[in-house]
Amino acid sequence: MPARSRLILPLSVAGLAVLAFLAWQANRAPAPAAASGGGGGGGAAVVVEVAEVRTMALAEEALAVGTLRSNEAVVLRPEVSGRISAIRFEEGQMVRRGVPMVELDAAIQRAELQQARAALALAEADARRTEDLFQRRFVSGSARDEAVSRLQVARAALELATARLARMSLLAPFDGIAGIRQVSVGEYVKDGEALVNLEDISVLKVDFRLPETLLPRLQPGQALEVLSDAVPGEVFAASVQAIDPLVDAQGRAVLVRARLDNAAGQLRPGMFARVRLILAERPAVTVIPEEALVSTAGDVQLVYRVDDGRARQVAVRTGLRRDGMVEVLDGLTAGERVVSAGQLKLRDGAPVRVAAGG
Known part of the structure; x- marks a missing residue:
């Protein structure tokens, strides 16, 4: 009995060693080919989504x-200093061209205009009398010339007085909307001061x-x-x-x-x-979804075209991009299918299976 016990222990140790060796060999064995996700042979197909290469109208922009x-904008500014006597517009409202918007006190200018008119009437009468006397040879030609000159000066003075009076009223230079005024009636303003904008x-x-x-x-x-x-x-x-x-x-x-x-x-x-x-x-530009592009080193852009159940790498040259679509200048034709999702698992020639609804 003791001799048999001495044999059992070595045999048990030997058996455990054989089992450990067999397990180690099993772990060293290469994985079956079917477990490989990529490759060109008979590996399992990679599930991908695809998009059709199509043509569409595209605007180059x-x-x-x-x-x-x-369209037109101006800030009304007086050309002369004066006190505002009237404001004839409503802020934010339409103003027609030629309508007075702001008027300055023009009492002095109106008086000067009346004076100029009276002086002109006197000069005209004097010129007529002098001409009549000249025709009857009662005055010399120089006297007639002086009368004509005084008449011309009187006419110029009337024009000057009229212009001065006109400058006391600021008119709308075009149809537009009046802005927010910066002044009030009775305020004294200097020449060049901003009164209101017109747009x-x-x-x-x-x-x-x-x-x-x-x-x-x-x-x-x-x-x-x-x-x-x-x-x-x-x-x-x-x-x-x-x-x-x-x-x-x-x-x-x-x-x-x-x-x-x-x-x-x-x-x-x-x-x-x-x-x-x-x-x-x-009108007819070949386009694919932007997500179908695969960027590589050297800025080369690739797509995976699906041919007979396999993914084929195709280099493409792109152009315009618009609304998630990219123009393909070279490499693809309308009607072909490209992988739009799942490219990271692919290699050239890998078998693919289109996902349901893809």
């Missing part, structure tokens, strides 16, 4: 930001800058769209009015001015505006 300005906002101008590289493609009359954060969701049609001949040497940009209709009064001068200038309309 330039984006910029600008500022809205009044014509029935039509607005929008000034914006574009890179100098676009200058050959700009021309008056081009269509553009204007958007403002103050009126979300609204798109206002405009057209290029003028292009500044001078390019800004600091920013290498050219100033462009466009006009847009604002009859509804939704926009106001001074507002920030986003501008979309349409440079060209392209």
